[in-house]
Amino acid sequence: MNQVQEKAGTYISNCRVICSEVWSEEINRNISVWGLEIHFSDGEVVTFSDLCTEKCDVEKLGTRLEGADLSPPFLMDVVEDFLGYIYGLV
Secondary structure, rough: OOOOOOOOOOOOOEEEEEEEEEEOOOEEEEEEEEEEEEEOOOOEEEEEEEEEHHHHHHHHHHHHHHOOOOHHHHHHHHHHHHHHHHHOOO
């Protein structure tokens, strides 16, 4: 008999990739930027609307975050570390 255990504490229950448009002065037109809408088990939602221009990078971050035992105050550190990793700053 399999039983599903509920996680104790706050964790990330869902991540949704979001897209928005921003003006690029370099190319003189709008470009798509990708972000995440992050849902926590306690009902809190944190949105990062413009993390990067590569959807696949944001999808990777969302996959890594889903289910993580992480509370909102520590989320920014994790996102900054990931962006540093993909852009070679770490």
